[in-house]
Amino acid sequence: MHKGHQEVVQKLIDDKVGFVNLHYAVEYPKSQSAHVLSWLGGYYETGFSTNPHWDADIRNLPEHPITRGVKPFKLRDEWYFNIRFKPESRGVTPILTAIPPDTVRGTPAARENKGRAEILAWAFDRADGGRSFGFTGGHFHRNWGDENFRRLVVNAILWSAQVEVPKEGAPVELDPADLKRNLDRKR
16 A cells, blocks of 8 residues: 555545445555455455456345345456455445355465355445445456446445435446447457
């Protein structure tokens, strides 16, 4: 964490500002775990967590404002798992869970839990009344074309900002052509 950033984020947290971390943003140095656990409820810890590409089959969704209008889905992504959560996990609500193939459990700690359903996204009701959301997907641009993927993230941003999520979920219409606009040319 860059010098001064921790203080800036802490002030926002103290002001009960919503805190949303998507994909790589959930990774923090272990040395920052005390702060991050109080801000986000969990984080990707190098050497403990793992980040393979695999097809997450989201079969069940909890009843939560973040899941309004979201249907089960299956997508290949670089889904991080074996997330380091607060030991007591108070305030953490698993939002997306799936069982990864045991062959992608890339760390010794992850291999200790073969066959376990893993948390891929979570809501965190902070002790101060603020809200946070951690989401490990987002590696592949094409996944934003999936309405359920988009709606889940938009709902989570609204919820984290303490904005009421519509009963049917946030509107996330997208012209498929828009997904292909402004892409960097890959060789």
